[in-house]
Amino acid sequence: MEGLEVLPVRGIGDVTAGDDLAELITAAAPWLRDGDVLVVTSKIVSKAEGRLVDVPADGPEREAARQEILAGETSRVVARRGPTAIVQTHHGFVMAAAGIDASNVDKTHLVLLPADPDASARALRAALAGRGLRVGVIVSDTMGRAWRLGLTDVALGAAGIAPLRDHKGEIDPYGNELQLTEMAVIDELAAAGELVKGKCDGVPVAVVRGYPGVGEAETPGAVTLLRDAASDMFSLGTAEARAEGLRAAATLPGGGAVRMSAQSQDGPVAARPGAAVERALATVAELVEAEVTARGIRLTPAERSPAGWVALGIDIHRVRAALAAEGVASSVRTGEDGVVIEPHDAGKVEPHDAG
Structure with a gap:
């Protein structure tokens, strides 16, 4: 030409x-x-x-x-x-x-x-x-x-x-x-x-x-x-994407928690979460105290009172929303002393090697 x-x-x-x-x-x-x-x-x-x-x-x-x-x-x-x-x-x-x-x-x-x-x-x-x-x-x-x-x-x-x-x-x-x-x-x-x-x-x-x-x-x-x-x-503008994210966080599936039996409760186990889970936990690190176990992410109430359990519910939603933002689905299992949030797929928790 x-x-x-x-x-x-x-x-x-x-x-x-x-x-x-x-x-x-x-x-x-x-x-x-x-x-x-x-x-x-x-x-x-x-x-x-x-x-x-x-x-x-x-x-x-x-x-x-x-x-x-x-x-x-x-x-x-x-x-x-x-x-x-x-x-x-x-x-x-x-x-x-x-x-x-x-x-x-x-x-x-x-x-x-x-x-x-x-x-x-x-x-x-x-x-x-x-x-x-x-x-x-x-x-x-x-x-x-x-x-x-x-x-x-x-x-x-x-x-x-x-x-x-x-x-x-x-x-x-x-x-x-x-x-x-x-x-x-x-x-x-x-x-x-x-x-x-x-x-x-x-x-x-x-x-x-x-x-x-x-x-x-x-x-x-x-x-x-x-x-x-x-x-x-880039299918949405900034404000619209944020609003869509908030809507998604408010409608996360799996709200019906599954109760943990005494046999299935996890004690603290050294674990290495996948990269997506690490990013999600970093997002809420200043707001939520979470413990990573072989089963998932354990949260316990700061105090065993109605206010403490309400605060725990808020923390659960924060963690699940942060996981969802990384494309990680999750489910919640309840126990007498707290909950375990189990990441799925990309959020698989990988325990440390024993050695």
């Missing part, structure tokens, strides 16, 4: 419901050619598809309507701070306010994201192919990034261009085999296109020229870039 050229498409004008985007774009850019990548702002796709909703022009009624629309477009709330809500849309995108936009539209409407951005990209690519052009299409929108200030355009939909470039298995100049490197090509091209567009310039489409392998075949859409829940290490 020798280089890329990024070109604005000017003169498209205002887009309304039912407009033929392929016609508008080719009329404004008769210079398009095979192999170009069209980066099309989702706003005009939504307008052409009629994805607008009526709202009051101002006042508290407008905000109430916006909140109702936001709730309808939200699959789950990821984080909320003041008036700002980061949510996951029904498409799977994580973004501020579900991508609902009030810019470049009259005050009595809000613009929603396209219902299926990949399908929108495929339809526009097919319409351009009907005009003799083999191109790639990216439907883009602006997003923030975790841990970074500022906004950038990313791909919500794509057709005719591979969304990822996979470098796994390639050898770098130092002889190292690449293990994880996958480049989000359509996001990179969407960001490049934004450099010649801009919300205030009236340029909703950019063309990136010079990227190889465009428009030749059907390709997976931008949905390929969505991270699934199982691999998402």
Whole structure:
């Protein structure tokens, strides 16, 4: 690849419901050619598809309507701070306010994201192919990034261009085999296109020229870039994750304690807990006095009074919550002089070797 050229498409004008985007774009850019990548702002796709909703022009009624629309477009709330809500849309995108936009539209409407951005990209690519052009299409929108200030355009939909470039298995100049490197090509091209567009310039489409392998075949859409829940290490904001943790701690299973018989009670035995248990005990070390035995974690009341047993119950919950935070399930066995919390799975207690 020798280089890329990024070109604005000017003169498209205002887009309304039912407009033929392929016609508008080719009329404004008769210079398009095979192999170009069209980066099309989702706003005009939504307008052409009629994805607008009526709202009051101002006042508290407008905000109430916006909140109702936001709730309808939200699959789950990821984080909320003041008036700002980061949510996951029904498409799977994580973004501020579900991508609902009030810019470049009259005050009595809000613009929603396209219902299926990949399908929108495929339809526009097919319409351009009907005009003799083999191109790639990216439907883009602006997003923030975790841990970074500022906004950038990313791909919500794509057709005719591979969304990822996979470098796994390639050898770098130092002889190292690449293990994880996958480049989000359509996001990179969407960001490049934004450099010649801009919300205030009236340029909703950019063309990136010079990227190889465009428009030749059907390709997976931008949905390929969505991270699934199982691999998402940051699926909640800080406050939401803390609240979820507290809810989990309040609903730990196994509340029905099993009474210990005289034969099964454990005396103090030198033991070495697994690393997860060690971390859990370190978390509550300043609040709970616990003794590690071969069976588990023994807790006894500081005094044999109602208040002492209540305090013991609190300590039990602290330890079990700390274990759960480390991914360790546990159960509780009661005795005359206290309880033993038995960690399971990753929390297995390993006795010291005799020697």
